[in-house]
Amino acid sequence: MSNEQQHSKRTGTDRRGFLTGGAALAAGALFSPANNQAQGSTQPAQGRPVPNQGEFPVKAISSANGREATRIAYELLTKGKDTLDACVAGVTVVENDPNDTSVGYGGLPNEEGVVELDSAVMHGPSHSCGGVASIRNIKNPAQVARLVMKTTDHVLLVGEGAKRFAIANGFKEENLLTERARKAWLRWKHSLSRSDDWVGEMGAEDPDITAAFNGRPTGTIHCAGINSSGDISCCTTTSGLAWKIPGRVGDSPIIGAGLFCDNDIGSCGSTGRGEANLKNLCSFAAVELMRNGMSPEEAGLEVLKRVADNTPDRLRDSNGRPNFGLNFYLLSKDGRHAGVTMWGPGRFAITDKDGTRHERSAALYERRAAPRR
Ligand code: ASP
Numbered sequence: 001m002s003n004e005q006q007h008s009k010r011t012g013t014d015r016r017g018f019l020t021g022g023a024a025l026a027a028g029a030l031f032s033p034a035n036n037q038a039q040g041s042t043q044p045a046q047g048r049p050v051p052n053q054g055e056f057p058v059k060a061i062s063s064a065n066g067r068e069a070t071r072i073a074y075e076l077l078t079k080g081k082d083t084l085d086a087c088v089a090g091v092t093v094v095e096n097d098p099n100d101t102s103v104g105y106g107g108l109p110n111e112e113g114v115v116e117l118d119s120a121v122m123h124g125p126s127h128s129c130g131g132v133a134s135i136r137n138i139k140n141p142a143q144v145a146r147l148v149m150k151t152t153d154h155v156l157l158v159g160e161g162a163k164r165f166a167i168a169n170g171f172k173e174e175n176l177l178t179e180r181a182r183k184a185w186l187r188w189k190h191s192l193s194r195s196d197d198w199v200g201e202m203g204a205e206d207p208d209i210t211a212a213f214n215g216r217p218t219g220t221i222h223c224a225g226i227n228s229s230g231d232i233s234c235c236t237t238t239s240g241l242a243w244k245i246p247g248r249v250g251d252s253p254i255i256g257a258g259l260f261c262d263n264d265i266g267s268c269g270s271t272g273r274g275e276a277n278l279k280n281l282c283s284f285a286a287v288e289l290m291r292n293g294m295s296p297e298e299a300g301l302e303v304l305k306r307v308a309d310n311t312p313d314r315l316r317d318s319n320g321r322p323n324f325g326l327n328f329y330l331l332s333k334d335g336r337h338a339g340v341t342m343w344g345p346g347r348f349a350i351t352d353k354d355g356t357r358h359e360r361s362a363a364l365y366e367r368r369a370a371p372r373r
Contacts, residue, residue, distance in 0.1 A: 049334065050230065050333055050334045050335075051230065051334070051335060053229060053230070054228050054229060055228065056226055056227065056228050056229060056230040056333075056335060057226070057335040057352060057353070058074065058077050058078055058225075058226065058227055058228050058352065058353070059074065059077075059225070059226055059331070059335075059337060059350060059351065059352035059353075060073035060074045060077060060086065060087065060090060060223060060224065060225040060350070060351050060352075061223070061224055061225075061329050061331060061337050061339070061348060061349065061350045062090065062091075062221055062222060062223040062224070062329060062348065062349045062350075063220065063221050063222050063223075063271045063327065063329060063348060063349065064346075064347050064348055064349055064358060065094060065100055065102065065103070065219065065221055065349075066090065066091070066094060066221045066222075066223055066349045067349040067351075067356055067357075067358065068090075068093055068094070069087075069090030069091050069093055069094055069221060069223050069349070070090060070223065070349045070350055070351040070356060071090075071351045071356045072086075072089055072090045072093060073086040073087050073089065073090035073223055073225045073351070074086075074225070074351035074352065074356075076089055076090075077225050077226075077227045077228075080227075082123075082233070083123070083124060083125070083225050083226065083227050083231045083232060083233035084121055084122075084123040084124075084146065084233035084234075084235065085146075086225050086227075086233075087121070087223045087224060087225050087233055087234055087235045088121060088142050088143060088146055088235055090223045090225075091103070091142050091221050091223050091235055091237050092140055092142065092143065094221045094237075095139060095140050095141070095142065095237055096139065096140070098178045098180070099180075100219070100221075101180070101181055101184070101212050101217065101219065101239070101242075102217070102218065102219020102220055102221075102238060102239055103117075103219065103220065103221050103237055103238055103239055104117065104139055104140065104141070104176070104237065104239065105139045105174075105176050105178070106176070106178045106180065106181055107176065107181065107238070107239020107240075108181050108184060108185065108212070108217055108239055108242035108243070109177055109181060109182075109185050109239075109242070109243075110243065110244050110245070110246045110248070111243045111244065111245060111246065112246055113177065113182065113185050113186075114136060114177070114246065115136065115137075115176040115177050115181070115239055116134045116135065116136055116239070116240065116244070116246065116247075116248075117132070117134075117135050117136075117138070117141040117176075117237070117238065117239055117240070118131075118132070118133045118134065118135075118141065118237070118238050118239075118240050118249055118250055118252040118253040118258075119131060119132055119135075119141035119142045119144070119145045119235065119236060119237035119238065119252060119253055120132075120145050120156075120235065120236055120252065120253040120254065120255060120258055120259055121142060121145045121146045121149055121233070121234070121235040121259075122233060122234055122235070122255060122259055122260060122261045122267070123149065123233045124231055124232040124233050124234075124261045124262065124263030124267070125231045125233075125263055127262070127263065128149050128150075129149055129155055129255045130145045130146060130147070130148030130149025130150070130152070130154075130155055130156070131145045131148065131155060131156045131157075131253035131254070131255065132144045132145050132148060132156070132157050132158070132162040132165075132166075132253060133156060133157075133158040133159070133162065133249040133253040134158050134159045134162070134246075134247055134248075134249055135157075135158075135159065135162040135163050135166065136159075136163055136176075137163060137173045137174055137175065137176060138162075138163055138166045138167075138171050138172075138173065138174075139171075139172075139174060139176060140171070141162075141237055142235050142237040143171075144157075144162065144165065144166045144169070144171060145235070145237075145253070146235075147165075147166075147169055148162075148165070151169075152165075155255065156253060156254075156255075158249070159247070180208060180209065180212050181212065183202070183203045183206070183209045183212075184203070184209050184212035184213040184217075184242075185242075185243070186202050186203065187201070187202045187203040187204070187209055187210075187213045188213060188242070188243050189202075190202040190203075191213075216241070216242060216243070217242045218241060218242070218271070218272060218273070218325065219238070219239075219271065220236060220237070220238035220240075220250075220252055220258075220270075220271040220272075221236070221237055221238070221271070222234065222235070222236040222258070222259060222269030222270060222271060222329050223235055223236075223269075224259075224261065224267045224268075224269055224329060224331050225331075226331055226333075226335075230263075230333055231263060232261050232262075232263055232266060232267050232331060232333065233261060233267075234259050234260075234261050234267045234269050234331075235259065235269075236252045236253070236258040236259045236269050236270070236271075237252065238250065238252040238258075238271075240252065240274070241274065250274030250275070250278070251270060251274035251275075251277035251278050251282075252270075252274065254278060255284075256281045256283055256284035257270070257274070257277045257278050257281055257282065257283055257284070258270055258274070258277065258283065259283050260283035260284045260286075260287050261287065261331075262287050262291070263333075264333060265287050265290050265291045265332065265333055266287055266290045266296065266330060266331050266332035266333050267283075267287065267330065267331045268282070268283040268284075268286040268287050268290075268296075268299070268300070268328055268329070268330045268331075269283055269328070269329050270282060270283060270326065270327060270328050270329070271326075271327045271329075272324065272325040272326035272327045272341075272342065273324040273325060273326050276307050276310075276311065276315075276322070276324060276326055277307070277326060279307075279310060280303065280306050280307050280310060282303040282304075282306075282307065282326075282328065283328070285303050285306070286299040286300055286302075286303045286328060286330060287299075289302055289303070290330070290332050295332070295336055295338070296330035296331065296332050296336050296337055296338035297330070297338035297340060297362050299330060300328040300330050300338055300339075300340030300362070301340050301362060301364055303328065304326065304328070304340055304341075304342055304364040305364065307322065307326060307342070308321065308322050308342070308364065321365055322342055324342070325341070325342055325343055326341070326342045327339065327340065327341045327342070327346060327348070327361065328340050328341075329348050337350065338361075338362060339359065339360075339361035339362070340361050340362045340363070340364070341361040341362070341363050341364070342363070342364050342365065343363060343364075343365050343366075343367050344360075344361065344362075344363025344364075344365070344366045344367065345360065345361075345363065345366070345367070346360070346361035346363060347359060347360050347361055348361055
């Protein structure tokens with residue numbers, strides 16, 4: 001029996017008891033799924049009804065680079081596939097895409113030119129999770145993270161240990177550095193200083209390399225899904241901050257930061273400046289705010305405000321606002337969803353009964369268009 005199954009078996013009733021007892025007391029009048037089921041349908045979560053069993057609005061949301069991921073995840077969700085398997089299948093396509101320089105194969109490397117990946121998964125129905133950090137030469141870290149969750153008693157494996165675990169489980173070791181990513185990395189090295197031995201502006205004439213280089217590129221994919229039973233899972237996978245110090249781990253593989261879900265409340269995941277998220281444990285905080293009655297959008301904007309308040313001076317612009325990007329993607333059990341961003345305009349991807357599309361994220365701050373001369 002897997003850890004996940006053991007966990008579900010062990011905690012099914014305890015967990016419910018906790019939610020209707022301790023958590024409810026802690027948060028005041030709380031939305032209680034156990035009560036919902038007992039009473040048939042629509043016990044409000046601070047005023048919001050949840051759907052009947054089997055009638056939850058099926059949807060998958062992700063960061064803007066995950067349109068195709070949400071389409072795939074949604075299709076699997078509607079076919080009755082496990083919610084986490086659906087999300088992992090979605091992000092696998094992006095991990096395999098050499099043109100997405102923020103995730104998996106083709107991701108931008110660390111300062112030594114080596115691609116290091118971070119990923120974590122969380123399965124709502126069993127409240128289990130797994131992650132890998134700083135893993136090298138393995139293209140699909142989200143699948144490895146899912147195996148950590150399913151086949152070990154651990155939550156997070158890092159570096160060499162994570163790679164050996166993946167290889168032992170049949171994953172192929174391969175070079176993840178594409179030519180495009182290698183050239184973008186070299187261009188970065190050339191741009192560092194005028195007083196070193198790298199001369200010229202390597203790759204400046206190549207628009208493709210310039211696009212991949214783009215200063216200090218960031219990016220990640222988070223994908224979350226809810227099925228018609230109201231089960232929720234999510235995963236986050238990334239090559240992390242480009243040109244990072246080897247061994248640097250961002251927010252993506254850290255449960256509570258890069259992602260979190262509570263099957264009775266909802267989920268949240270992030271992209272953007274991982275260090276800011278790590279200092280505020282934003283995904284966990286956002287789910288707790290939803291537990292206390294906030295909508296996904298309100299919860300996401302509230303955690304962004306906390307990040308803004310806690311930002312050190314060296315990371316503020318001349319108006320005192322954070323000079324970095326941070327985004328959250330949120331789902332709530334009652335069927336609502338939102339994307340929020342520190343700096344708008346921003347967008348996220350979604351597939352639901354109305355199709356696959358981008359929607360606009362709510363922004364804490366809006367970037368003004370450059371004034372016309
Ligand atoms: N959150 C990722 C990290 O800090 C990077 C990103 O999403 O841009 O590693």
